[in-house]
Amino acid sequence: MDYEILRAYSGGDMADFYRAYxxxxxxxxxxxxASPAMQxxxxxxxxxxxxAGIWFSLGREGTLHGELLRWVSVFWLGLGGLLLVGxxxxxxxxxxxxxxxxxxxxxxxxxxxxxxxxxxxxxxAYACNYAxxxxxxxxxxxxxxxxxxxxxxxxxxxxxxxxxxxxxxxxLAERTGxxxxxxxxxxxxxxT
Numbered sequence: 264m265d266y267e268i269l270r271a272y273s274g275g276d277m278a279d280f281y282r283a284y285x286x287x288x289x290x291x292x293x294x295x296x297a298s299p300a301m302q303x304x305x306x307x308x309x310x311x312x313x314x315a316g317i318w319f320s321l322g323r324e325g326t327l328h329g330e331l332l333r334w335v336s337v338f339w340l341g342l343g344g345l346l347l348v349g350x351x352x353x354x355x356x357x358x359x360x361x362x363x364x365x366x367x368x369x370x371x372x373x374x375x376x377x378x379x380x381x382x383x384x385x386x387x388a389y390a391c392n393y394a395x396x397x398x399x400x401x402x403x404x405x406x407x408x409x410x411x412x413x414x415x416x417x418x419x420x421x422x423x424x425x426x427x428x429x430x431x432x433x434x435l436a437e438r439t440g441x442x443x444x445x446x447x448x449x450x451x452x453x454x455t
Contacts, residue, residue: 266375266426266434268418270384276405280417283400283407283446302346309343312336373418375426375434382416393438401432402446408435 316336323329371384382389391410398409406418406428420428432443 264426264430264434266373266431267424268373268375269422269424270371270373270382270417271419271422272417276417276419279402279405280407280415283402283405284409284415286446287398287400287407287409287444306343306347309339309346311343313338313340313343372424373416375431375438377438393440396439396441399435399439399441399443400446401443403448406431406435406443 313336316332316339320329320332320336323332371382374381374383379390379392381391395410396408397411398407400407400409404420406420408416408418410416418431423431426434436443
């Protein structure tokens with residue numbers, strides 16, 4: 264059976280996607296990518312090395328060794344700061360930015376068949392193989408397919424034009440060969 268799903272997103276759908284992305288990233292980082300905890304540990308180590316270098320260079324003003332140690336320390340501080348800031352990531356952005364992204368990305372539809380799936384946007388079609396899917400997550404209103412290089416697809420359960428979401432979950436698990444991970448329900452008033 265083929266499934267067809269409209270690409271119809273709202274700003275709330277984009278916020279849910281960012282939430283799923285953060286959860287997926289915390290479960291299993293993409294190949295070659297450090298986990299958030301590892302990024303924080305490396306940043307802390309670099310910052311400590313920079314601070315220690317500056318402390319050791321304080322008694323050596325005017326010497327070549329002191330100047331070199333000070334510049335190397337500034338490098339470690341800068342690297343640690345960049346790694347720390349880079350590891351914080353996007354926390355969902357503003358509502359207007361989410362709405363803008365949703366409008367840009369919600370044109371077209373998806374078609375899922377036995378052999379693969381395709382995204383149709385205007386006159387263009389983009390085919391994907393199920394073997395390329397790295398993770399499948401689900402919440403109460405969406406399926407999220409994560410692909411290599413941090414790409415992903417939002418499939419709104421309310422946007423099915425062919426097939427139904429309950430059978431689709433089983434279909435995805437069979438085709439991708441992986442479990443569909445459930446995202447815990449968000450509590451009202453909880454910050455994401």
